Amino acid sequence: MTLLIVYLFLALGISFLCSILEAVLxxxxxxxxxxxxxxxxxxxEQLREIKKNISSPLAAILSLNTIAHTIGAAGVGAQATLVFGEAWFGIISAILTLLILVVSEIIPKTIGASWNRQLxxxxxxxxxxxxxxxxxxxxxxxxxxxxxTSGKHTVTLSRDEMAAMANIGxxxxxxxxxxxxxxxxxxxLRNIPxxxxxxxxxxxxxxxxNMQLREFLQKLNDIPVSRILLWKNEPDNITGYFLKSEALEALARDQHHKKLLDLKRELMIVYEGLPVMNLHQKMLAARDHIALVVDEYGGVAGVVTLEDIFETMTGMEILDETDVHTDLQQLARELWKKRNPPVRE
Incomplete structure (x- = not known):
C-alpha cells in the first residue's frame, strides 16, 4: 500500500510541478x-535568456513530465493489482487517468497561466x-x-500585435x-505618406x-497662421517662409518699409510619398517646424508642419501659441472658397 501511495504522489506531484512550469514559461x-x-x-535576466531558446526548457520539462507519468502509472497499476487484485485494475486506471487530467494538468496549468508574473x-x-x-x-x-526550424528567427511581437495590446490595455x-x-x-506612422x-x-x-510690411499690416487680420509662405513672381514658386511674430516686431520698431524678403527663412522640401515617421525624424534633426511638400514632378503639392505630425500621433488638434483657429486646414479651405466663389448659372 505504501508503494502505491508513493507511485501515486510521484506521478501527480512531479507532473503538477511540470505543468505549472510549462504554463508559466x-x-x-x-x-x-x-x-x-x-x-x-x-x-x-536568466528567464529572459531561457525563453530565447524556448525549446530547451520545454524539452526538459515535458521529458520529466512524461517520465513521471509513465513510471507513476506503471507503478500504481502494478501495486494496485497486488493490493486490490486484477479485478480492480480497470477502475484504478480510470481513477488515475482522471486524477492526472485534473490534478496534474488542468489545475496547475490554470494556476501557472493566471499567476505567471508572480510565479x-x-x-x-x-x-x-x-x-x-x-x-x-x-x-x-x-x-x-x-x-x-533551420535556424529561422521567430518574431516575438509584431506591430499588429502591439496595436492590439494597446486596444486591450x-x-x-x-x-x-x-x-x-x-x-x-x-x-x-511609417505607413502614412x-x-x-x-x-x-x-x-x-x-x-x-517683395511685399512691404505696411501692406502686410493691412492683411494681418486675414492671416491666422504663425508661419507664412513666401513666393516670387508667381504663387506656385514658393521660396521660403517668415514668422508673423518677427514681422510684428519689425512693425513695432517702425520698419514699415521693410520687405518680407528680409524676414525670409529657408524652407525644407520633402517628397509627398515620404512616410510621416521619416519626416518626423528629418524635421527634428533639422529643428524645422514646417516643410514644403512636392510631387513626383517637383511641383508644389502642399505644406506640412510639425503640428500636423503631432496631431496624427495623438489624434488631437495642436495649436501654435499664436494660432487662433482650431482647424487651420479647414480654415484655409474656407478662405479659398471666399476668394473663389462658385459660379452661379
Missing part, C-alpha cells in the same frame, strides 16, 4: 521580464535545475528542433483612451516676398 510576457531585468533582477521569478532556479538534470534529452531535442483600464490612441497612431496629412497647395496661405 509559455505565458509570462517578455515585456514583464524585460522590465524586471531593467530593475536589476538577475533571475528575470515566474521564484521558479527560475527550478527550471534551470530541470534543464541541467535532463540535459541529454534537451541536447537531443535541440538537435531535432534545429533541423526542423484600454479595455482593461491599464491605458487611457488617449494613450491607447497615441500608441496605435505611432505604430501607423506625407500627402495624407499635409495642407494641399490649393488652400495654402502665401504672400509675395
Amino acid at each position: 509559455l505565458s509570462v510576457p517578455p515585456s514583464y521580464l524585460e522590465n524586471r531585468a531593467q530593475q536589476g533582477s538577475r533571475l528575470a 515566474s521569478i521564484p521558479l527560475v532556479p527550478v527550471i534551470r535545475f530541470i534543464i541541467f538534470v535532463m540535459y541529454p534529452l534537451v541536447w537531443l531535442s535541440n538537435l531535432v528542433t534545429s533541423l526542423i 484600454k479595455k482593461e483600464g491599464v491605458l487611457g483612451e488617449d494613450e491607447s490612441k497615441t500608441i496605435y497612431n505611432l505604430l501607423r 506625407v500627402s495624407s496629412i499635409m495642407t494641399p497647395r490649393t488652400v495654402l496661405i502665401s504672400l509675395p516676398e
Whole structure:
C-alpha cells in the first residue's frame, strides 16, 4: 500500500510541478521580464535568456513530465493489482487517468497561466535545475528542433500585435483612451505618406516676398497662421517662409518699409510619398517646424508642419501659441472658397 501511495504522489506531484512550469514559461510576457531585468533582477535576466531558446526548457520539462507519468502509472497499476487484485485494475486506471487530467494538468496549468508574473521569478532556479538534470534529452531535442526550424528567427511581437495590446490595455483600464490612441497612431506612422496629412497647395496661405510690411499690416487680420509662405513672381514658386511674430516686431520698431524678403527663412522640401515617421525624424534633426511638400514632378503639392505630425500621433488638434483657429486646414479651405466663389448659372 505504501508503494502505491508513493507511485501515486510521484506521478501527480512531479507532473503538477511540470505543468505549472510549462504554463508559466509559455505565458509570462517578455515585456514583464524585460522590465524586471531593467530593475536589476538577475533571475528575470536568466528567464529572459531561457525563453530565447524556448525549446530547451520545454524539452526538459515535458521529458520529466512524461517520465513521471509513465513510471507513476506503471507503478500504481502494478501495486494496485497486488493490493486490490486484477479485478480492480480497470477502475484504478480510470481513477488515475482522471486524477492526472485534473490534478496534474488542468489545475496547475490554470494556476501557472493566471499567476505567471508572480510565479515566474521564484521558479527560475527550478527550471534551470530541470534543464541541467535532463540535459541529454534537451541536447537531443535541440538537435531535432534545429533541423526542423533551420535556424529561422521567430518574431516575438509584431506591430499588429502591439496595436492590439494597446486596444486591450484600454479595455482593461491599464491605458487611457488617449494613450491607447497615441500608441496605435505611432505604430501607423511609417505607413502614412506625407500627402495624407499635409495642407494641399490649393488652400495654402502665401504672400509675395517683395511685399512691404505696411501692406502686410493691412492683411494681418486675414492671416491666422504663425508661419507664412513666401513666393516670387508667381504663387506656385514658393521660396521660403517668415514668422508673423518677427514681422510684428519689425512693425513695432517702425520698419514699415521693410520687405518680407528680409524676414525670409529657408524652407525644407520633402517628397509627398515620404512616410510621416521619416519626416518626423528629418524635421527634428533639422529643428524645422514646417516643410514644403512636392510631387513626383517637383511641383508644389502642399505644406506640412510639425503640428500636423503631432496631431496624427495623438489624434488631437495642436495649436501654435499664436494660432487662433482650431482647424487651420479647414480654415484655409474656407478662405479659398471666399476668394473663389462658385459660379452661379
